[in-house]
Amino acid sequence: MNSADTAPALRKRHGNGPVFFVVATVFAVAVTIGWGYSVMSYSGLGGGVYHQVISVSAPSGSEARISFEVNSREGAECLVQALDDQMVLVGEEKVDVESGNRMVNRTVETVRQASTVEVASCREQGSQD
Incomplete structure (x- = not known):
């Protein structure tokens, strides 16, 4: 089985375009930015004391x-x-x-x-x- 045979299977499963990968990348970037913001703005349970x-x-x-x-x-x-x-x-x-x-x-x-x-x-x- 060569790579030419596996490509049609991937296209059937995830679509012909790179939509799946673009959506996954956008989701990963959004989660990373959200996590970074929450870590940067965390001030502890007791506030600033x-x-x-x-x-x-x-x-x-x-x-x-x-x-x-x-x-x-x-x-x-x-x-x-x-x-x-x-x-x-x-x-x-x-x-x-x-x-x-x-x-x-x-x-x-x-x-x-x-x-x-x-x-x-x-x-x-x-x-x-």
Whole structure:
């Protein structure tokens, strides 16, 4: 079987013109452009606010301390939570942070000894979420 015999079979299956290949190429280009746009415009689930915990401590049964860094374009509102060894909430505080790259040191009052402190969330100030 030579290539002359296979060409008629391809023409019967996909048509005489290059329409199938043109449509497939246009589809591939559209998907590539759409994927590229979505990757370029993705800003994360939390919007434009990023945070990183630097250190935590729980020196007594009535307070816990946390140091964290926040980077935001228009200011952020962060929720800091203190948890005991059973992961039960023992203290909580909302913290307003100015725009830019900021270092935050916060002491949270607790109802009993905390074992960890975490930044539960940070979002842009004024967001309705």
